[in-house]
Amino acid sequence: MAERSQGAALSPADQAIMRDLLGADRERTLERVASLTRDWDAIVQSAALVATDDEHDPEGSSTAFERAHVQSLLDQAQSHLADLDTAMERLNDGTYGVCERCGRPVAVERLKVRPAAKTCITCATARR
Numbered sequence: 001m002a003e004r005s006q007g008a009a010l011s012p013a014d015q016a017i018m019r020d021l022l023g024a025d026r027e028r029t030l031e032r033v034a035s036l037t038r039d040w041d042a043i044v045q046s047a048a049l050v051a052t053d054d055e056h057d058p059e060g061s062s063t064a065f066e067r068a069h070v071q072s073l074l075d076q077a078q079s080h081l082a083d084l085d086t087a088m089e090r091l092n093d094g095t096y097g098v099c100e101r102c103g104r105p106v107a108v109e110r111l112k113v114r115p116a117a118k119t120c121i122t123c124a125t126a127r128r
């Protein structure tokens, strides 16, 4: 007999819902990456334009700050994208919705709010 249901926390209906949510989240995240990349390019370009006049440019340091800020947002968005891809793979191989720390099912309510969540709420809050 099939053992594939072992550990599967979600009903087929919930799996279908999660697939949609993951897909929607992925689209939003891709748009975010694209928009942040445009911001990044704009900052780099404007920095290149003022580079020759750097010491007279009062915005030199704020440009560096802005660049670091956009970079960190971009990192976050890309790591979220990777999490979504992992979640999608787990959905396909039947391990989605199982906490990767304790192996217990993650509450569907939590997954609907955070489709890329890898751990249950207990493990997530216990994390230091």
Ligand SMILES: [Zn+2]
Binding pocket: 099, 100, 101, 102, 103, 104, 119, 120, 121, 122, 123, 124
């Ligand atoms: Zn857990």
